[in-house]
Amino acid sequence: MEKNRENLNNQNQDLPQDLNSILGLDTQLNTNNLIIRPMRKEDIEGVHMVEVDCFDDPWSKKSLMDELKNNLARYLVAELDSVIVGYVGVWFVVDEGHITNVAVHSNYRGQRIGDRLVEEMVKLCKSEGLVSMTLEVRSSNTVAQNLYRKYGFKMAGVRKEYYSDREDAIIMWNQLSEL
Structure with a gap:
């Protein structure tokens, strides 16, 4: 029964929230089995699927x-x-960490997976002895900005028309010694 409910949840994720409630479908996933670990070669296919789902201009496999071969990544x-x-x-980069991407597949958002990734x-x-971290985030992506603030990132500036669609990027920094 529980497995059937889970399958229904997966099939009906695009339904409006109130319709999911009417049907009695639980929209929360069980993330007790979530593991955060270093990326390996055999993960490339799955990571690329997340890339394609999340970004208009995804990184190639x-x-x-x-990136896996890059000693500084x-x-x-x-x-x-x-x-x-x-x-x-x-x-x-010297004593700084520059976050390149944080991505969670759209089917799994709202489950605090992004929180766990950033926290780890x-x-x-x-x-690793870094003293600060930085990142750029779309000015329209307030959900991500709030997530980063939760982990000590503060707005430090704006890169005008940074993205290919000319959207501005918010530059955020985290002084790790302040945590």
Whole structure:
């Protein structure tokens, strides 16, 4: 019965929230089995699927593989029941970490997976001796901005027309020693 309900949930995620409630479908996923771990070569296909789902101009599988070979890059994946549902990446630049991407597949958003990814990446950067972290985020992406603020990031500036569609980027910094 529980498995059938889960299958219905997955099939009906596009239904309006109130209709899901009327049908008695639980829109929350069980994330007890969520694992945050370093990205491996065999994760590239799943990470690329997240990329394609999340971004208009996704990184190629080759670019993702190149990142795995980059000694100055660290990537973590969110794995739920053997499925890659999200990932986060950072480049090490001297004593700073530059977050490249934080992405959670649209079918798994609203489950605090992004929180877990950012939290674990901040911990990783601190453990590697970095003193600060930075990132750019779309000015329209207030959900992501609020997530980053939760983990100590503060707005530091704006990059005008930064994205290919000419949207501005908000520059955010986190002084890790202040946490």
